[in-house]
Amino acid sequence: MLVKYEQNPIITRKNIPVVNPHLRDVSSVFNPGAIKFNDKYLLILRVQSRGRETFLMKAVSDNGANFEVDNSVIKFDGIEKIKDKIYHTYDARITKIETYYYLMFAMDMDSGCRLGLARTEDFDKYEFLGIVSQDDSRNGVLFPEKINGKFLRFERPNSVKLKGGPSTGNTIYLSESDDLINWKYVEPVMSGRFHYWDENIGSGPPPIKTKEGWIHIYHGVATHFSSSNIYQAGVSLHELNNPAKVIARSSLNILEPREIYETVGQVQNVCFPSGMIVEKYENGFAALDSKVFVYYGAADTVVALAFTTIKELIDAAKI
Ligand code: BMA
Numbered sequence: 330m331l332v333k334y335e336q337n338p339i340i341t342r343k344n345i346p347v348v349n350p351h352l353r354d355v356s357s358v359f360n361p362g363a364i365k366f367n368d369k370y371l372l373i374l375r376v377q378s379r380g381r382e383t384f385l386m387k388a389v390s391d392n393g394a395n396f397e398v399d400n401s402v403i404k405f406d407g408i409e410k411i412k413d414k415i416y417h418t419y420d421a422r423i424t425k426i427e428t429y430y431y432l433m434f435a436m437d438m439d440s441g442c443r444l445g446l447a448r449t450e451d452f453d454k455y456e457f458l459g460i461v462s463q464d465d466s467r468n469g470v471l472f473p474e475k476i477n478g479k480f481l482r483f484e485r486p487n488s489v490k491l492k493g494g495p496s497t498g499n500t501i502y503l504s505e506s507d508d509l510i511n512w513k514y515v516e517p518v519m520s521g522r523f524h525y526w527d528e529n530i531g532s533g534p535p536p537i538k539t540k541e542g543w544i545h546i547y548h549g550v551a552t553h554f555s556s557s558n559i560y561q562a563g564v565s566l567h568e569l570n571n572p573a574k575v576i577a578r579s580s581l582n583i584l585e586p587r588e589i590y591e592t593v594g595q596v597q598n599v600c601f602p603s604g605m606i607v608e609k610y611e612n613g614f615a616a617l618d619s620k621v622f623v624y625y626g627a628a629d630t631v632v633a634l635a636f637t638t639i640k641e642l643i644d645a646a647k648i
Contacts, residue, residue, distance in 0.1 A: 330400060330581075330583050330584070330645070331354070331562070331583050331584045331623055331635035331636065331637050332340070332635060332636045333588065333633065333634075333635045334468065334633070334634040334635060335396060336394065337588065337627070337631075337634060338590045338627060338631035338632060338633045339395070339396060339532075339624070339633060339634050340358055340361075340372075340374065340388065340396055340398070340631065340632035341358065341630075341631045341633055342354075342355045342356060342358055342599055342630075342631075343359055343377055344358070344388075344396070344398050344521075345358055345374075345386070345398055345405065346398060346399075346400040347400075348384075348400060348401060348402055348430045348438070350382060350615075351378050351382060351384070352376065352378050352402070353379075353382060353618075354379065355376055355377060355378050355379065356377045356378065356379055356381070356468070356595070357376070357377045357594070357595055357629060357630045358374050358375065358376045358377070358386075358562070358630075358631065358632055359374075359375055359601070359626030359627065359628075359629050359630060359631060360375045360419065360420045360434060360601050360603045360604060360625075360626035360628070360629075361373060361375065361388075361421075361603055361604050361624050361630055361632050362420075362421040362422050362423040362434075362534075362604050363525050363603075363604025363605060363606050363622070363624045364423040364424075364425060364430060364604075364606065365606055366430070366452060367387075369389050369390060369391060370389070370390040370391075370392070370393040370396075370606060370622070371387065371388070371389050371390075371423075371452060371485060372387070372388045372389075372390075372396060372632070373385050373386070373387060373403070373421045373432060373603060374386045374387070374388055374398065374632065375420060375421070376402075376418045376562070377595075378497065379440075379533040380628075382417070383416075383417035383419045384401055384402040384403075385402065385418060385421060385434075386398055386399055386401075386403060386418070387399045387403060387405040387452055389407065390451040391608065393622045394429065394634060395571055399501040403455060404455065405418075405445075405447045405455045405456070405457035405543055406454065406455060406456050406457060407456060407457040407458075408412045408445075408447075408457040410457075411566060413438055413439065413440070414438065414439060414640065415436050415437070415438055415445075416437040416438065417435075417436070417437040418434050418435070418436050418445060419434060419435050419437075420434055420435050420467070420468070420603055421433070421434040421603075422434070422468075422469065422471070422532075422534060422535050422603060422604075422605055423535070424470070424471040424472070424473050424535045425473060426471065426473055426474065426480075428450060429448040429449070429450060430449050430450070430452065431446060431447070431448050431462070431471055431509070432446070432447045432449070433445070433446050433467075433469040433470065433471055433482070434446075434447075434465045434469075436460070436470075437601055440465075440486065441464075441465035441496070442465050442466065442467050442487055443460045443462050443465070443466065443513050444460070444461050444462035444466050444467070444469040444484065445457070445459070445460055445461065446450065446458040446459060446461045446509060446510070454614060458509065458510060459510050461506075461509070461511075461512055462512065463485065463512075464486050464487075464514065465486060465488075465496065466484045466485065466486045466487060467485055467487055467497075467498075467531060468481050468483070468484060468485040468501075468531035468532045468533075468548075469482050469483070469484040469532075470482055470484075470532040470533075470534065470535040470536065471509075471535055472535065472536055472572065473535065473536075473538065473541070475571070476569075476570065476571075477570065479505040479506065479507065480505065480506045480507070480508075480509050481503060481504070481505055481506075481515075481572060482503075482504050482506075482512070483501050483502070483503060483504075483518060483532045483536070483545070483572070484486075484496045484501070484502055484504055484512075485497075485500070485501050485502070485530065485531040485532060486489060486498050486500070486502065488500070489529055491529075491550075491552065491558060492521070497529045497531070497550065498529060498530075498531065499520050499521030499528065499529045499530060500514070500517050500518075500519070500520045500521070500530075501517070501518045501519050501530060501531065501532060501547065502517050502518060503514070503515040503516055503517075503518050504574055511562040511587070511630060511648065515573060516573050517573075518567070518572070518573050518575065519575055519578065519593060521549070521550075524553060525551070525580075526549050526551050526559075526561050526581075526582045527547075527549025527550070527551070527563055527582070528549070528550055528551055528583075529549070529550040529552060529609035530547050530549050530550070530551045530621065531547060531548055532546075532547050532548075532603075533545075533546040533547050533548055533562060533602035533603055533605070533623075533625075534546055534602060534603060534604050534605035534623070534624075535565065535605075536572065537605065537607055537615050537639070538613065538614055539615045539617070539639055539643065540614050540617075541566060541576070541643050542566040542567050542569055542576050543566065543567040543568075543572050544564065544566060544615070544639065544642050544643065544646070545564065545565045545566070545567055545572075546562055546563070546564050546565070546583075546602050546605060546623065547562065547563060547565065547605070547640070548560055548562050548563075548600075548602065549561050549562070549563055549582065550579075552556070557597050557598045558598070559585070559598045560584065560586070560598065560599040560600055560601055561584060561585040561586070561600055561632060562582060562583055562584040562585075562600055562601075562602045562623075562625070563578070563579040563581070563582050563583055563645075564578075564579050564583055564645050564646045565577065565578040565579070565643050565646055566578075566643060566646040566647075576646075577643075577646040577647045578646060579645050579646050579647075579648055580648060581645070581648055582638065583637075583645050584597040584600045584602065584625065584635060585600060586599060586600050586621070586627070586628070588627075590627045590628060590630070590631050590633065591627040591628055592628065592634070593628060594627065594628025594629060594630030594631070595628060595629040595630045596628060596629040596630075597628060598628070599626065599627065599628050599629055600625050600626075600627060600633075601625055601626040601627075601629075602623050602624065602635075603624065603625065603626065604619070604623070604624035604625075605621060605622065605623050605624070606622040606624075607619050607620075607621050607639065608622075615639045616639060617638070617639050617640040617643075618639070618640060619639045620636065620638060621636065621637045621638055621639060621642065622634060622635075622636060623635045623636070623637065
């Protein structure tokens, strides 16, 4: 089970500086992407203004827990060329592939939700690469390397409408691409388990390579409670050469809303992991004893942190 940081939440709306003209005394900050950059811990935060507009902001830390938030919002150069209205860009996942850091995020548009892709080398300038999903889809996570000559991602088409809530989905797909822009589905990877903790599912942070397979933290939504949907996290392990093949998948969740900052807020009962930093790699594989920092949005209101190790994640997938 993930161990929650005692001083959670680590980032709240009070940490967000005024950025004129839209950001002052913001409503919430949650669902961050995470990566190590220049030996620092870097988050891309989803910030909601009082106008309920969404902004992405960078935050940086020396120790992974105390973050300094930039006093500007992220701009994607080239996004203005999209003529259709983009209402919100949010829930960015970060993957390093060769020299670039890629951000894959959700974009709410009139046609539904689409995946967008941007890249950066320095987290100062960001280049928008395009809309990279045909269908209504969310929770796109890029693998950090090509496998069998293809770029791969997990994504979760939005095919289910929650009562009174957003459209979501219950099947994660593997998709492949030659150029990161044009994608096609390869096959379904895993589906929700009705009546249990993970009825609807979607990827959390991008997958991490270990000697035993790809470690994949995902969120699961229990929808069978009358008053609220409960967002939790679990873990699965996937074959290195074909991540569509699930080696193991946790029957128990490894993170669930229990604390006040998770159970009370804009959306109650939400733990939504979206960033993960692994401290130690050996020959390109995450080391079994490596400490792991998991960053998650709590109650769609604040950012929280939890700890684990690679070995604990692999073991949890097998229970
Ligand atoms: C999901 C997404 C997330 C959000 C979560 C809980 O469907 O919209 O961005 O954090 O619901 O509201």
